[in-house]
Amino acid sequence: MKKALLIVLLLASATFAQRKSFFEGEMDNGGFGGPQVKFSSVKNNFGVLVGAYGGWLINHQFMIGGGGYGLANNIKANSDVQKVFNYSSQPYINFGYGGGVLEYYFNPNELLHSSVSLLIGAGGVSYRSANHDTDLLSDEWNDDSNADAVFVLEPGVSGELNIAKYMKVGFNVSYRFVNGVDTYGLKDSDFSNFSGGITLKFGVF
Numbered sequence: 001m002k003k004a005l006l007i008v009l010l011l012a013s014a015t016f017a018q019r020k021s022f023f024e025g026e027m028d029n030g031g032f033g034g035p036q037v038k039f040s041s042v043k044n045n046f047g048v049l050v051g052a053y054g055g056w057l058i059n060h061q062f063m064i065g066g067g068g069y070g071l072a073n074n075i076k077a078n079s080d081v082q083k084v085f086n087y088s089s090q091p092y093i094n095f096g097y098g099g100g101v102l103e104y105y106f107n108p109n110e111l112l113h114s115s116v117s118l119l120i121g122a123g124g125v126s127y128r129s130a131n132h133d134t135d136l137l138s139d140e141w142n143d144d145s146n147a148d149a150v151f152v153l154e155p156g157v158s159g160e161l162n163i164a165k166y167m168k169v170g171f172n173v174s175y176r177f178v179n180g181v182d183t184y185g186l187k188d189s190d191f192s193n194f195s196g197g198i199t200l201k202f203g204v205f
Helices: 002-016 019-023
Strands: 029-042 045-058 062-071 092-106 112-128 148-164 167-179 193-204
Touching: 029 062, 029 167, 045 092, 045 193, 092 148, 112 167, 148 193
Parallel strands: none
Antiparallel strands: 029 045, 029 193, 045 062, 062 092, 092 112, 112 148, 148 167, 167 193
């Protein structure tokens, strides 16, 4: 967690060093939202996290908002988990998180530009024996008895392309710090990893 706190301090310093220019003179307000897909490793398996984020945009450069993401593909739990929790079929891993997001944009009016961001929030980790593809109505879709609430910190950087006046596409890289996993067969490092993704943004920039 020391590494995570250091990253928070560095990002905060870089972002809020510009605070005077945010609020001097007349302030422009905007906002955006859109879907985001992240590709990452979850328990040493390829994971796809689907979600969305957006918020209030101040002077075209500073965003205050939020986002949330959930694991969209099937990742099998260890073979002994089925016996330990008495599942009737192969168990899978559930993982989702969300929180507040701060983001600062460099030269946002340029065709290509970049940003730094920070998500601070919480999430949940659990098992289920239902399959995303075939068992959507199963009673075992989500087992809250083995769920853990976790803390999530995710700093990131993005490159963005201005597609149209009200649309942008972004390509992002982030590192997800997860703390608090205590479920049998799982640990923090199973969910703490790099992510790469793509975002579509729609709004007033």
